[in-house]
Amino acid sequence: MPPLITLRTLNAGSLEPLPSLITLPSLITLPSLVIEGEALVSKEPLGFYGCVNPKTGVVIEKGHELEGKSVKGKILVFPCGKGSTVGSYVIYGLAANKVAPKAIINKETETIVATGVILGGIPCVDRIDISEIKTGDKLKVNAEAGTVEKA
Secondary structure, three states: OOOOEEOEEEEOOEEEEOOOOOEEOOOOOOOOOEEEEEEEEOOOOEEOOOOEOOOOOEEOOOOOOOOOOEOOOOEEEEOOEEOOOOHHHHHHHHHHOOOOOOEEEEOOOOHHHHHHHHHHOOOEEOOOOHHHOOOOOEEEEEOOOOEEEEO
């Protein structure tokens, strides 16, 4: 199998490939970059560690507006993440347990969510005005273009 990732080095201001010294097969499966689905929206930041059950995908944070709702198969929309860095592994756990959202849309994606979606192979788009998106809206997310539209 040809290498999918090749380490590169900076040489006199330009990038040149290393002469096949180190090649790594890709361990990350890239998700589809265009996703359609139903929105599940929170106006509150969402934490994942202790707030979302990684085995069921149900939000378990007491008092959160999404408490009791499942993120499985939804396009999860929230302003930003919060809480522990362990939240990244909870997002990965959601994917590993097949209860992850189809995609995540944020006003601002911080490092906890960014790391989790990379580990879990979940498409994510940020810098989106989420104020007009409502739970139940049908959305089309183009993660490559960084766009979200109502379907």
